[in-house]
Amino acid sequence: MRGLDQLRLLWTLSLRSLYSHWFKSLIVGSIMAFGTFLVVLGTAFIDTIERAMAQSITASLAGHLQIYSAKAKDELALYGGQFMGSEDIGRIDDFSQLQAALQDVPGIKAVVPMGIDMATISSPGELERALGSLRTAIRQEQPSLIPALKSQVREILTQMKAEQERSESITDDKEKLKETIALLAGVITDEFWAAFDADPLGKLEFLDTKVAPLAEEGKLIYFRYLGTDLPHFQENFDRFQIVSGEMVPPNQRGFMFNNKFYEEWVKNVCAKNIDTLAKSIFDKGETIEGSATLQALVRQTARQYRRITYHLDAPESAALEAELKKLLPEVQGGLPELLQGFLTFTDQNFKERHTFFYERIAPLIDLYDVHIGDTISITAFTRSGFLKAVNVKLYGTFTFKGLDKSDLAGDHSLMDILTFRELYGLMSEDKKQELAAIKGEVGVKDVAADAAEEALFGEASDAAPVEVKRPASFDEFAGLDLTQERERMKALQAAGFKQDDIDHGLALNAAVVLEQPEQMWSDKTAIEAALKKAGLDLKVVDWQSAAGLVGQFILVIKGVLYIAIFIIFLVALVIINNSMIMATMERVTEIGTMRAIGAQRTMVLAMFLVETTVLGFLAGTGGAAFASLVVKLLATNGVPAPSPELVFLFGGPRLFPELAASNLLLGAVIIVFVSLASTFYPAFLAAQIQPVVAMGQKE
Amino acid sequence: MKRVWSGLVLTAGLSLQATMALAATQEEVDAIVKELDERQRNSGDYKALCYIEQKEKDKNDLVYQAVYYRRDDDDKFMILFLKPKSEAGKGYLRLDKNLFMYDPTVGKWERRTERERLLGTDSRRGDFDESRLHEEYNTTWVGEEKLGKFAVHHLKLKAKPGEDVAYPLVELWVDKATNNMLKRQDYALSERLMRTTYYPKWKKVYSESKKAEVYYPEEIRFFDEVEKGNRTTVVISEVDLHPLDPNLFTKAWLESKSR
Structure with missing residues (x-):
């Protein structure tokens, strides 16, 4: 008390x-x-x-835990670390050994093999693209496609000539301009195109070498991709969602673009800019008048009108010109001027023109540099040092639910792991021996840069040219078969693969998806013990460490x-x-x-x-x-x-x-x-x- | 004191005389560069077998065997890779001012620039093609120097306006005795040194079409000055000056080799 x-x-x-x-x-x-x-x-x-x-992070790319080599030089950074995607995280030479080691560990829902790397696809300019398509149609004897492609090439050349003529007042080298206009005038004549069918490849080579350098250059698209067991990835990462196209079929090689990347880097630049404007104006309530950024974007879009005109053949150009004349009666000039006027958006006209673009113009042009269903060539530097290109079908685009606007989540595209292994290209023992044999044939002595002048031009050297007797002709192809690699790649693309092929091979890291994420730390300990017991020199990190800087x-x-x-x-x-x-x-x-x-x-x-x-x-x-x-x-x-x-x-x-x-x-x-x-x-x-x-x- | 002054005047006089004797006129400088081009040019066709070895820091050594073809009169050039198996059939074709690359594994051609590092090595198309230094560059004389045991002309070259060359600024060291190019340094427009190349061994072969000798470097050593430690060695093992297939410098011909 x-x-x-x-x-x-x-x-x-x-x-x-x-x-x-x-x-x-x-x-x-x-x-x-x-x-x-x-x-x-x-x-x-x-x-x-x-x-x-x-x-x-866990439901889009990392899982709850990540496993990778304990000997890794750098730390795993799924979303990029300080080395901007070129981290050396070692490798897991045989993924099946990891699977076997973890099969009896309770609480594991899935172990998914992975490998992240950088690659490129090249996207030619419109003229080169049209010439390439025409060449393919001719070679593959697809006569139904040829007239439209010829018309498109001729229309591009006509527009190039008109642009050169317009540039007369601002060009210093009038003589060169005159030559260029004469060259372009020659390749848009009826005579040139009447003679085209008699020697199509010869004419194409002429256009390729004489005219195409005058057109705008193409671009190289760099992207980051994840090679994985695609069906297992889809099954275990529940944020994965297909946006367009379809999933790569099981046991097939294939590629899927991340939709955000596809929209930002692969889409026609005019369409992409219009999308950006639409998001800013419709979603965020911004105005062109009130935003210097949007005004700059409008100016840039108007300058890019060729990204539309170069996609049209003559009848399409005429039809679009007529429609635009009705819409913009005040604009004088032909299709280029009309399109520049059309693409000069204001807050008042944007909504109407946005609709017009997607209803009337978009169906006439290639909205994307590569289309779903196309076979695309992906190029990367392999780990052996050689440049490697593979053809792979683009099956579709995907996003991670709720993260479709995130740049980080939109950074990775997806590829089957067998194609990844081709591009990763480890130096095999066979290849090492092959290179050693070639080296042996030459027997050249290595000289370091700092000792080069003394070694090459010292007292023992002689700069006087040695006279060679008139050489006999040599056969560079004797005993060689240059078709092997091409045939191997063709066979690989045509053939499917089995789950065993996925499992018994290289991965750089593996994602572990847990039954009960709240038990992550005890599961991590159990996995580490199982790896140690199996004698695998691998380390386990939680999703937060695996994500890198993010x-x-x-x-x-x-x-x-x-x-x-x-x-x-x-x-x-x-x-x-x-x-x-x-x-x-x-x-x-x-x-x-x-x-x-x-x-x-x-x-x-x-x-x-x-x-x-x-x-x-x-x-x-x-x-x-x-x-x-x-x-x-x-x-x-x-x-x-x-x-x-x-x-x-x-x-x-x-x-x-x-x-x-x-x-x-x-x-x-x-x-x-x-x-x-x-x-x-x-x-x-x-x-x-x-x-x-x-x-x-x-x- | 008088003797000292006399000595100084004499020394100065001799130095001036020596400098005047050493300084080359613009005509002489142009003649040196023209001679470099001319002696490597063949008026007919040209075929050579070469090895390219690339060494990069912390990477595997890469080795290629390739054959390259030139038709100097038409400014045509092609290099076709023969070994290793994975690279066989890849090639570059130069037609007029266009450089195309072909990869048989994907069956595609791509347009490339003169700055392209051939299959990622330190070599460029221009290193194998006919020498066109006089056509592509303006030359100035820097002076006489020693390179190892050799007395050399040191020249500076600047690309002519509108010429698409791999490097806009070049320095050459040309052996005075033999007129062989022994050393070359390539610079970016910013004057940053990009690459040093040595040509320690030269060979010459009589050409029926030219009715004169054609010179070629038996060994070329490229040292990357940006990625220090990276180097590429090219060895030209065989040269053949017989006429080539008339249709050789076409995309179709190159494609046919890997089909």
Whole structure:
């Protein structure tokens, strides 16, 4: 009973003191409330982002754990690390050994082989593309395609001539321009095209070598891709979603573009710019008038009108010109001028022209440099050092659900793992021997750069030319068969493969998808033990480490938040401490009197501690309640991701923050700690006050 | 004191005389470069078998065997890779000012620039083709120098406007005694040194079509100055000046070799 009375007394005294020093209590309480608000709201946000990012990473590319070589020179960074995709993470020479080692480990849903690398596809300019298609049609004897392609080539050449003529006023070298115009005039005549069928390949070579260099150059598209067991990947990464086309059939070689990459890098530049404008205007509510970026994009789009005109044959050009004349009666000139006028968008005309573009123009042009269903040539430098190109069918495009706007999630395209192995191209023993044999034939001595001049032009050297007797003709093809590699690749493309081929071969890393992700750390330990038992020199990392810099980003955000919280509470601690010391000085008489009438030192100490704890409790409750309210309000509609990078961190276009008991608990623990820590010293000082001194001071 | 002054005047006079004797006129400089081109040119066809060895830091050594063909009168050039098996059938074809690359494994041609590193090696098309230094560059004389034991002319070349060359700035060291090019340095437009090449061994062979000798470097050593440590060695083992198939410099011919 005595204890309860004492507690009641302390409670009354602390309330009375807080009330009598209400201004100081308000200031200190506000700082405490703000700190608690920040702790609760901040940790709720961070926890939600961490969960969302975990979903983004584990369900799209990483799985819950990743396994790769323990001898790796660099760390695995699925989304790119400091080496921008050229990390050396070693390799798993035989994936089936890893499968066998893990087959008895409980809790594993799937182990998916992977390999990430960079490759390129080349995309020629419009004239070269049209000439290439015409050559293919002629060679493959597809007469139905030839007239339209001839018409398209002729139309491009006509437009090139018109452009050269328009450039007369700005060209210094009039003579060269005259020659160019004469050349182009020659290849658009009826005579040239009448004679075309008699020697189509000869005419094409003429166009290829004399005219095509005058046209715009093509481009090389660099991309990052993931080679994997595609059916297993689709089955175990539930964010994977096909956007267009179809999944690569099981046991077939094939390629799928990430839809974001396909739309941004493979799409016709006019269409891509129109899409960007549409997103900014329709989705974000921006205006062309109010945005210098959009204005620049409009100017760039208008300059790119050839990306439309070069796709049209003569009848299509005429039909589009007629339609555009109706739409833009004020524009003088032919199709180029009309298209430039059409592509000069304003806020007023954009909606109408966006519709017109997709309804009337898009069906006439190649919207993409490569189409779904095409066989594309992918080129990469192999690990053996040789350049390797493979033909592979583009089956479709895909995205990761909710992450379609994320640049990070849109970075990787997908390929079957057998094609990946071809492009990865390890140096085989056979090849090593073959190269050694070639080297042996030459027997050339290696010379390092810094010793070259002495070695090559020293005293023993002789620069005088050696006369060679008139050589006999040599047969460079004797004993050689140059068709082997081509035939091998053709056979590989035609033949399917078996699951065994996927399993018994190279992978760079493997994703482990767990039955129960919350048991990740214990599963990781079990997997490490199983790998050790099987004698495999592999290491296991969690999804956050495997993600590379992206995975570390959450740690950076956490660090910033905790530093901010630390600073706020440090300030609070100092202010509370000072306030309490001042309050102690002001209350010397009061404390002295209390001590004189029998209050023990512990009583004084407790009085101060309870006073601050009560203030902390009240402020903390207020701050936490306000933070809970804010979280609830934000969770109603979600917080929109302001940039594509944040779409990935938010796990989608919006983040729906959730409040957990742990966030409130953390807020409570911190506020109690700060309250007690800041009061302990003033309370100790107060407890040292002697009644006699206090009385004396009064007198 | 008088003797010291006399000595100085004499030394200065001799130095001036020596400098005047050494300085080459523009005509002489042009003649050196023209001679370099002319002695390597064959008015008829030209075929050579070569080996290319590429060494790169921390990578496997790569070796190729290739055959290259020239028809100097028509400015036509082709290089066809023969070994190893994985590279066999790949090739480059130069027609007029166009350079195309063919890869039989995908059956496709691609247009390439003069800066293309042939199959990723440090060599360029121009290293194998007819020498056109006088046609493509303007030359100035730098001075006389020693390169190892050889006395050489040091020349500076700058690409003529509109010429599509791999390197816009070049320096040459030409042996005074034999007029063979011994060293070449290639620079980017920014004057950054990109590559140093040595030509330590030259051979000459009589050409019926030219009615004169055709010179060729038996060994060429390229040192990458950007990626230090990377180097490529080319050895030309055989040269054949007999007429080539009239249809050889066509895409169809190159394709047919790997079909």
